[in-house]
Amino acid sequence: MVWFFxxxxxxxxxxxxxxxxxxxxxxxxxxxxPLDSLYETFVPRSEEHIHDGLRWFYCGGLGVSLFCMAAIAxxxxxxxxxxxxxxxxxxxxxxxxxxxxxxxxxxxxxxxxDLIGTTTGLVASVLVVELVGASCMGDNLLWDTACKRDxxxxxxxxxxxxxxxxxxxxxxxxxxxxxxxxxxPGEKGVLSTV
Numbered sequence: 594m595v596w597f598f599x600x601x602x603x604x605x606x607x608x609x610x611x612x613x614x615x616x617x618x619x620x621x622x623x624x625x626x627p628l629d630s631l632y633e634t635f636v637p638r639s640e641e642h643i644h645d646g647l648r649w650f651y652c653g654g655l656g657v658s659l660f661c662m663a664a665i666a667x668x669x670x671x672x673x674x675x676x677x678x679x680x681x682x683x684x685x686x687x688x689x690x691x692x693x694x695x696x697x698x699x700x701x702x703x704x705x706x707d708l709i710g711t712t713t714g715l716v717a718s719v720l721v722v723e724l725v726g727a728s729c730m731g732d733n734l735l736w737d738t739a740c741k742r743d744x745x746x747x748x749x750x751x752x753x754x755x756x757x758x759x760x761x762x763x764x765x766x767x768x769x770x771x772x773x774x775x776x777x778p779g780e781k782g783v784l785s786t787v
Contacts, residue, residue, distance in 0.1 A: 595668040603661035610654030613647050614709070616640060623706040640705075648699035648708060655712055656696030659719070663688045679726030687722050691715050752776055 620640040621628045628639060663685045671681055695712055703711065728734060753773055761768050 596665055599661050599664045599668070603658055603665065606654040606657035606661065608654075610651050610658060613651035613654065616647055617643065617651060617705040617709055620705040623704040626706055643705050643708075645699060645702075648703075651708070652695050652698045652712065655716070656692040656694075659688055659692035659695065659716075663692070674727075674729060676729040676731065677726070678728055678730055679722065684723055684726045688719050691719050 619635050620626070620643050621630075622641060622643050666681070666688075667685055673680075695715055698708065698711060725734060753768065757768070760766075
């Protein structure tokens with residue numbers, strides 16, 4: 594239910610931030626952005642001074658959308674990876690802290706170029722934390738040549754008796770996983786690793 598209801602504020606806040614960004618990229622309030630560097634159709638629409646409300650729309654929208662993305666990710670049930678560098682809760686905590694920092698960024702009264710650069714850097718840091726944190730210890734971050742993607746190993750713990758397993762191997766029959774799962778109530782014995 595959380596997943597369903599959080600998407601509306603996520604889309605609305607992201608659209609608010611994007612519309613404010615459209616005005617910020619045309620602004621010439623920074624000494625590094627001269628007015629003559631803009632295309633001639635954008636010169637009359639360029640802002641010399643960025644209002645505080647526009648900063649709050651941009652940063653507030655971006656920060657709320659990051660919070661919503663964290664809530665959506667929290668509502669998903671993910672497979673627990675045993676050797677993960679950072680577990681999901683720590684990555685989501687970092688995302689929430691960056692969202693708070695972005696929401697409070699208008700208090701710094703940065704010009705448009707610095708504001709966009711700072712938020713881009715913060716969002717890029719969230720991306721790096723997610724990518725590095727979701728990888729496993731000892732794995733190469735760029736590409737692992739020995740990853741053997743075509744060979745997978747699955748382990749499971751369940752209440753199959755040794756005699757039942759040996760009998761199925763001798764007879765060449767296949768054990769029905771659903772029947773085994775019905776014998777075990779709940780999630781007891783459903784631990785698996787890939």
